[in-house]
Amino acid sequence: MADSATTTGGTLAVPAAPPAETRAMRLRNFWSDYRQSWVALAALAVIVALAIGAFGAPFLVPQDPYDLANLDWMDAFLTPGEVGTGGYVHLLGTDNAGRDMLSAILYGLRTSFVIGLSAGALALAIGITVGLTAAYFGGRIEALLMRVVDLQLSMPAILLALVLVAVLGQGVFQIILALVVAQYAYFARTTHGAATVERRKDYIEAARSTPLPTRRVLFSHLLPNVLPPLIVVATVQVASAISLEATLSFLGVGLPLTEPSLGTLISNGFKYIHAGRYWLSIYPGIFLMFTVVAINLVGDQVRTILDPRNSR
Known part of the structure; x- marks a missing residue:
């Protein structure tokens, strides 16, 4: 990153500020630092395995649990390891509708x-735009936008999401919209803090003094230099959204109920847990726990690598 402007023939030129290392070398150095922690490596392996299982589910599991034509009520409440009427083993048992858990x-x-x-x-894109x-x-634009962000940050995310879902209704799109509104403020605050520091540097002043479009200054010069803290926040917020x-x-x-969800599975099985049918809630809860913890561990390692204080 260059912090000073140069002049050519009396005309102020914007420094290109190319990185000292190539992108490939940066990635290699990042990976070299990342794999220093076996905990972070294990967390990344868990995320990859869960993602392969989730997105490859139609090819890996014996049934589509949300296709009613494939369900048999005779298979309801099978314990883990039992064989169902379809002839295959239900490794984690079945629920009250005969779905393979x-x-x-x-x-x-x-x-x-x-x-x-x-x-x-989506929250990252909106937060970056607001913060930049x-x-x-x-001036007044900054005061207005950041007071709105501060007001939103003063409210618990779960409370705001509950209110929005109650207004918007149920559904995947409605949930995503509610989570975006509840979470973009974290990105906006982080972007604003980092961009405020970068805005005072010479390379931004040089870019602003040229006839470059504002959007190019924002997204080509300012944004690349505020991305590291945003990457960390994005990792944490994905876990928070889940x-x-x-x-x-x-x-x-x-x-x-017609949409697959770990939260719905845990809720459906909770009423049967005192009847000894522990697998209906425990196993979805374990998968949810491993997903959230693994993402947070990866985020912690990324934060450690990108923290400038660790390069001293």
């Missing part, structure tokens, strides 16, 4: 990944 969990996990990644990406705009223009979706579905205001 492993199949239902992997389908629900796919929904969790889709919702978490979609909500995280506030930091770049300053947890929030499961919480909303567990409370009965998230996804409808």
